[in-house]
Amino acid sequence: MAGKKVIGVLALQGAFVEHEAALRRCGAKAIRVRRKEELEGIDGLIIPGGESTSIGRLLVAYDLAETIVERSQTGMPIFGTCAGMIVMAKEIPGSDQFTLGLMDISARRNAFGRQVESFEADLDVKGFPRPVRGIFIRAPYIDRVWGETEVLSVYEGKVVMARERNLLTCSFHPELTTDLSIHKYFLDMA
Ligand code: GLN
Numbered sequence: 487m488a489g490k491k492v493i494g495v496l497a498l499q500g501a502f503v504e505h506e507a508a509l510r511r512c513g514a515k516a517i518r519v520r521r522k523e524e525l526e527g528i529d530g531l532i533i534p535g536g537e538s539t540s541i542g543r544l545l546v547a548y549d550l551a552e553t554i555v556e557r558s559q560t561g562m563p564i565f566g567t568c569a570g571m572i573v574m575a576k577e578i579p580g581s582d583q584f585t586l587g588l589m590d591i592s593a594r595r596n597a598f599g600r601q602v603e604s605f606e607a608d609l610d611v612k613g614f615p616r617p618v619r620g621i622f623i624r625a626p627y628i629d630r631v632w633g634e635t636e637v638l639s640v641y642e643g644k645v646v647m648a649r650e651r652n653l654l655t656c657s658f659h660p661e662l663t664t665d666l667s668i669h670k671y672f673l674d675m676a
């Protein structure tokens with residue numbers, strides 16, 4: 487790594503503080519993004535978990551959506567976790583909420599069912615030497631990928647992590663564990 491990478495964490499709503507902490511533990515510089523200008527100097531962007539309809543609404547209200555889409559098209563790495571997955575998806579079955587429409591995925595909201603509000607599981611991730619602990623909180627899963635999207639992890643037959651070139655997403659919350667391997671993987675993309 488040449489110099490410190492600067493990663494923006496979208497801080498409109500949700501679990502952004504935990505992502506900042508994980509990035510700092512990886513040796514990166516984390517900055518909060520709430521204004522368009524704050525997107526300028528960053529090497530990558532994390533869209534955290536939270537409530538995807540709120541995040542979507544605020545992306546429009548704060549006039550960030552267009553610039554994020556443009557930056558993604560010119561190669562800036564973007565990593566969406568949980569609600570961030572929904573915000574990145576091109577399709578949300580049964581919902582017409584706003585999304586950035588970045589990734590060739592269909593993401594189903596709260597897809598593990600109401601009985602299973604949250605759970606943890608060890609996940610095999612393609613290319614990772616060890617399983618990672620996935621914390622799922624009212625999590626979505628990916629029910630369809632197309633184009634260049636590559637599936638990186640499957641849990642009980644459901645796609646929970648995927649990558650499309652500079653775009654990365656997972657259903658769970660890697661920022662809530664002490665395992666930094668997924669944040670490191672993203673930093674390698676940046
Ligand atoms: N269920 C939430 C949504 O649809 C996502 C939950 C989370 O990010 N932990 O926005």
